[in-house]
Amino acid sequence: MCLGGQCEHNVNPLTNASEGRQESAGGLDRRRLLAAAATGAAALTLAPVSFARAQAATAPPKGATGPGEVTRTVTGHLETGAADFVYLPVEVPKGVQKIAVEYSYDRPSVPAGTPGNSCDIGVFDQHGTKLGGKGFRGWSGGFRTSFEISASEATPGYLPGPVQAGTWNIVLGPYQVAPQGMNYQVKITLTFGAAGAAFVPTYPPRRAKGRGRTWYRGDGHLHTVHSDGKRLPSEVAAGARAAGLDYMISTDHNTSSSHAVWGEYAGDDLLIITGEEITTRNGHWLAWGLPAGEWIDWRYRSRDGDFHRFAQQVHRAGGLVVPAHPYCPYVACQWKFGYDDADAVEVWNGPWTYDDESAVDTWDARLGEAVRTGGRWLPAVGDSDAHSEPQVIGLPHNVVYADDLTTGAITSGLRAGRTWIAESASVGLAFTAGGNGRQAGIGETLTTPAAAPVDVRLEVQGVPNGTVRLITDEGQMHQESLPASGTGTVVWRTTSSLAAYVRAEVRHPMADGNPGHGNTMGPVLQWGPMAALTNPVFLKRA
Secondary structure, eight states, X not given: OOSSSSSOEEEOOEEETTTTEEEOOTTOOOOOOOBOOSSSSOEEEOOOEEOOOOSBTTBOOTTOSBTTEEEEEEEEEEOTTOOSEEEEEEEEOTTXXXXXXXXXXXXXXXXXXXXXXXXXXXXXXXXXXXXTOSOEEEEEETSOSXXXXXXXXXXXXXXXXXXXXXXXXXXXXXXXXXXXXXXXXXXXXXXXXXXXXXOOOOOOOSBOOOOSSEEEEEEEEEOOTTTTOOSOHHXXXXXXXXXXXXXXXXXXXXXXXXXXXXXXXXXXXXXXXEEEEEEETTEEEEEESOOTTOOOOOOOOGGGTOHHHHHHHHHHTTOEEEEOOTTOOSTTTSOOSOSTTOSOXXXXXXXXXXXXXXXXXXXXXXHHHHHHHTOOOOOEEXXXXXXXXXXXXXXXXXXXXXXXXXXXXXHHHHHHTOEEEESSTTOEEEEEEEETTEXXXXXXXXXXXXXXXXXXXXXXXXXXXXXXXXXXTTEEEEEEEOOTTSOEEEEEEEOTTTOSEEEEEEEOOOOTTOOOOOBTTBSSOSOOSEEEEEOOEEEEEO
């Protein structure tokens, strides 16, 4: 092994993850150990890569391949069935100013319908890889092929800060492996020298200039270049303003790096709330209202039993836990953790699809169960999940009744279910139930004598020729069309003995040439994609 000599160190292990053995290749007679890593999900740890110690903090080490640089390259092979995470320890000496990593992997042809190779990457520093520990320094998933970290700056998705001596770990996440296996290469370059000026974060304020107690619009699922989005933070903030939003929530995948730049783009007219989308192998979830800079781990499956621990971490910080797109058909997206620790559920994600229909149906069934058992109900939310053009920021978004435009007030309104979902800011809605001299709004409870009449009232703007559906625990109880102007009022009468809750949907008409599919109510559905969806008003018998 070259430690400060004239050569670049090239290790070429052939790793058989399923059997747990390694064979040296390329004429290198060297065993590389394979062990379990200290994480919740299945993991493998390779033998460490060592670097020469610099002769002085500001001097290039002997045998450097560039000005103050030393490079090591590791290649290997992972068989199908490899662990969720593969850790490559890197022994970082003192005097390192910057660490840079490049990686690649092969993409062999696979039969139709068979997943090909896909591999994520990230890094943990000398504090270690312990689940939920302090070593996290960045994650870019499969969106980038390289990253750099120094005291002054870092690639988006990674946390700037000193490159301190100790064992760092480069993390590979082979979430899909072809039948032929995956050949990978990791190139690590350390640059020696003075650390440079420390990075200064600009976190967003937790308050904007609100309008007091009223309705506020916001998108709770947005991505930037700090994960797999193509928009800069400045472009996302501009898009939120253009969509007529009062607040937005930053939810880059598995990293908190974007938190440190949002302060520059917040303002009196836009509250920016810090959060994260946690992408596990058994579903994705949103952490809303995290303290700026706080990171939530994602390295576990449902069977590991670790989700509750991290949901509690969010709750202790005053944030919300929101399962995202629970019926998403992509690899590792479908929700498998249950809803005991959830505060809300994302039933509408981006443009309306059959996935969203399934999510709403499941949510509605859970509403009926909560009423029957007297248990806790989960509010429904909807967000754009916008990553890049042409995905539309604010399609859809949540309209929340809150005391003010602050992080605490917005998350409180969402937690209470005082919210409805709008396709865009052009859609307006008011929904109440009144009876026996009382009135309740979305997320509230109206208590009346069992036989007392209850008038449910829905006012809508911005959905031309739309269809209003009023739905109770018995199913759809009233349907009515809106005029071509898109503005109308629907009133329907019931009692608390007949309905335990009432919620409203406003649907667009079916597109021309697409009459929809029939059901037991008739040969053709009378509604199309969702334009607005409310949380329920609950009706309780006195």
